[in-house]
Amino acid sequence: MIDVLAAYVPAYTDAVARGERGPVPTPLVLGPGCVGRVVSVADDVFNVEPGDVVLDLALLNSGAETDPAEILIGWTGVGGRGATTGETAAMRKIWRDGTFAERALCPKETLMKLPGAESYPRPERLAFLGWLAVAGEGMKATGLQPGGTAAIIGATGQLGSAATLIALASGAGRVVAAGRDAEVLKRLGEWDSRVIPVAMTGSRSGDAAAIAEAAAGGVDVVLDALGAVPDAAPTMAGYDSLRSGGTMVLIGGVRQDLAVPYGDLMRRRRTLRGSWMSSPATALAMWRMVQSGVIDLAVIDVHTVGLDDPDGALELAAAMNGPAFVALVP
Missing domain, CATH: 3.90.180.10 (Medium-chain alcohol dehydrogenases, catalytic domain)
Known part of the structure; x- marks a missing residue:
């Protein structure tokens, strides 16, 4: 109890x-x-x-x-x-x-x-740990390395904002925050100079090109944190922005099937995987980041x-x- x-x-x-x-x-x-x-x-x-x-x-x-x-x-x-x-x-x-x-x-x-x-002085803030844990489990599955480039699809949602924080705390050299809410994108961009906001339009090819350009080339890892969107175009734009050998992890609530190009996935040695919820070990790692100040929940x-x-x-x-x-x- x-x-x-x-x-x-x-x-x-x-x-x-x-x-x-x-x-x-x-x-x-x-x-x-x-x-x-x-x-x-x-x-x-x-x-x-x-x-x-x-x-x-x-x-x-x-x-x-x-x-x-x-x-x-x-x-x-x-x-x-x-x-x-x-x-x-x-x-x-x-x-x-x-x-x-x-x-x-x-x-x-x-x-x-x-x-x-x-x-901890503000225990109500710790309720966000559950969201951080879900995003952290997905980020761990991407294999993001310090200095690498991460793109967060759906960064303007609550889960996407958590993922953006974790990418920064994990040492990403550049974090492409892709979403539709211009006001939230502006705020995310103010967190850190490494955050590059990208406003998504719903055009798969256009959004993929914008994400890749913001990444100064191909993206190392993509974390899809979208919710119940009407179609899969934003998710597939994230996939298209991946460099050869890159990894995309799905953690959101998209309810459409993905038409993944078999030959592209194979020949470019890309990885596509899912991540659901969180292990206690990942949740504890998120708490350690908060406790040490690596992640500041005041934002x-x-x-x-x-x-x-x-x-x-x-x-x-x-x-x-x-x-x-x-x-x-x-």
């Missing part, structure tokens, strides 16, 4: 509540993870103890060695092929409720200790809400974009 200190409220939470992002078991308490303080533990729990400040990642794994079933507690997502199975339905029946509450009962597998977080605007006005909280969350989010502080 944990006391919820701050829970991230994604911008699309209202769509989840209305059933537009996939089925959820009902009734339930929504909430895909949080930062909390452990109140009590079962006798077989040894990774955390009462008093610990923890990050709840919400990702529960069945433990199978091959193709384990995965669910996001309190949310819509399931891992594997993305389809509900008898196993995931059973997992969600037992672990149904999320973290938009004063207290939450969590399986030990979703919790990781944040050493030293009890002294992310946080707006706090309570439990007294759910509709208002969802409306405020829906208005957030880029480096800004809503944290539920019960």
Whole structure:
């Protein structure tokens, strides 16, 4: 059992509540993870103890060695092929409720200790760690090397802003921040001289050329952090901007199939892979970056809400974009 200190409220939470992002078991308490303080533990729990400040990642794994079933507690997502199975339905029946509450009962597998977080001055900012962890897992999969060039597709979203921060913290020599919101692009460009904003137009060829030009040549790695966009052209523009031997990793919510050119992928030795959610090890690495000051969460605007006005909280969350989010502080 944990006391919820701050829970991230994604911008699309209202769509989840209305059933537009996939089925959820009902009734339930929504909430895909949080930062909390452990109140009590079962006798077989040894990774955390009462008093610990923890990050709840919400990702529960069945433990199978091959193709384990995965669910996001309190949310819509399931891992594997993305389809509900008898196993995931059973997992969600037992672990149904999320973290938009004063207290939450969590399986030990979703919790990781944040050493030293009890002294962090703004605990509500730490709710962003879950988003950083997802982006960090994807960035790790790209194999970005210090001095390399990274392009973030969908950089003006919340996940894309997190990815931009991580690319900078990982030592990228240049970060091409590609997105549609001109105001957010301007703000990202002010973070660091290494950030090169690119306004995307929806033209695959035009956007690919603009990204490559901003990269001063081909892009080493591309991280696609787009949400539910109407078509796959922006994602494929990112793919087209890759240099030979480059890597593209998908971490977003695009719901279209990609027509990947077989010969191009093969002959140019490109890599295309997916990354979903985060391991505890990556989440801990993100916390270490924040704790040491390598990532400064002060550049992310946080707006706090309570439990007294759910509709208002969802409306405020829906208005957030880029480096800004809503944290539920019960």
